[in-house]
Amino acid sequence: MSDQEIKASVLHAVKDLRVESRTLPPRSPEELQIRIASTGLCGSDLHYYTHFRNGDILVREPLSLGHESAGIVVATGSSVSTFQPGDKVALEVGLPCEKCERCREGRYNICKEMKFRSSGKSFPHFQGTLQERINHPAKWCYRLPDEMSLDVGALLEPLGVAVHAFRRSLMPKGANVLVFGAGAVGLLCAAVATIRGSGKVVIADIDAGRLEFAVKNGFAHSSFTVPMRRGKDVDESLAIAKETAGEIGKVDGVGEFDVTFECTGVPSCVQAGIYSVRSGGRLMLVGMGHPVQTLPLAAAALREVDIVGVFRYANTYPESIEIVQQAAKAGIDLTKLVTHRYTGLTAAPEAFQMAGRTKDADGKLVLKVVIDSMNEP
Structure with a gap:
């Protein structure tokens, strides 16, 4: 085996994406070589594209973005017997150390030595999937059912976030659930709760179009359009959040919720999330938002409301594949989340611009933008 030349979309600075040639080294005995056919653009990708950083994580060298991905196996390492060329696979792109205590207890998503494709946290950076081909450990690849499209295969990554959040919520059957945020992850959290036997699922957002799509x-089951209100100080902001939670509770006469999934990271929604949960309920912090927030912690502590963090996922891909199949039987078409598709790495700048919008020029909702890096137009 020899090195191969491939094309890759590479971010060099703010909104500076270039298609470049890159040398793909020979695969190891444990790796698959995969033609990347579908990569969904995530909020973190958009942060890197727009700011050349994601929070306090700085990009320190040219970086290929993309981590929601699926493709087709073109070659297998000598020790791989579970895959063969032509298999459709989804990629789990975070590689933990597999040695630390967190990894040993199955919580490898919070491994301190995690290498995650398209993230600037580790250095040298672990390059993302906006490339024609990559080599990836077979252990972290999952064969897709014949009927599952590669675009849906790419959706298994954000779906994993929703599955992980659901698991940590300890949601009982028949629970009433509130989801703040009707973006892709919020919609997937709502779908998982619906499929897993919730009582009522109410989704809240400022965008009425996304809410209409969700229902x-x-x-x-139902939705609530969050009004654009801001307090002049902390006390007024908390009062508005409490009032908003009360108004949402009137939807379908639910009152308080057993579990709230907060998928925006917006302080006003996190505040309202605390007020929305019943005594002994759970608020799931799914959205990556403001790092420092003012929260009514007494309102949580005095009612024993658990505030639970959610970071990525662990051991979710097999269950996510099952959920996609169950969703289809339940009449939930996850393929509709992919609203815009671009062909070829040269289209990446246009795709990123679209991913930063809520509607396209024709007024169509923008939910999930994917790039097919396998074919050029």
Whole structure:
């Protein structure tokens, strides 16, 4: 085996994406070589593209973005017997150390030595999937059912976040659930709760179009349009958050919720999330938002409301594949989340610009943008 030349989309500075040639080294005995056919653009990718950083994580060298991905196996390492060329696979792109205590207890998503494709946290950076081909350990690849498209295969990554959040929520059957945020992850959290036997799922957002999509397509039972209100100080902001939670509780007469999934990271929504949960309930912090927030912790502590963090996922891909199949039987078409598709790495700048919008020029919702890096137009 020899080195191969491939094309890759590479971020050099703010909004500076270039298609470049890159040398792909020979695969190891444990790796698959995969033609990347679908990469969904995530909020973190957009942060890197727009700011050349994600929070306090700085990009320190040219970086290929993309981590929600699926593709086709073109070659297998000598020790791989579970895959063969032509297999459709989804990629789990975070590689933990597999030696630390967190890894040993199955919580490898919070491994301190995690290398995650398209993230600037580790250095040298672990390059993302906006490349024609990559070599990736077979251990972290999952064969897709014949009927599952590669675009849906790429959705298994954000779906994993929703599955992980659901697991940590300890949601009982028949629970009433509130989801703040009707973006892709919020919609997937709502879908998982619906499929897993919730009582009522109410989804809340400032975008009425996204809410209509959620209810019309079975992701949630009901919706609430959050009004754009801001307090002049902390006390007024908390009062507005409490009032908002009360108004949401009137939807379908639910009152308080057993579990709230907060998928925005917006302080006002986190505040309202605390007020929305019943005594002994759980607030799941799924959205990556403001790092420092003012929260009514007494309102949580005095009612024993658990505030639970959610970071990525662990051991979710097999269950996510099952959920996709169950969703189809339940009339929830996850393929509708992919609203815009671009062909070829040269289209990446246009795709990123679209991913930063809520509607396209024709007024169509923008939910999930994917790039097919396998074919050029």
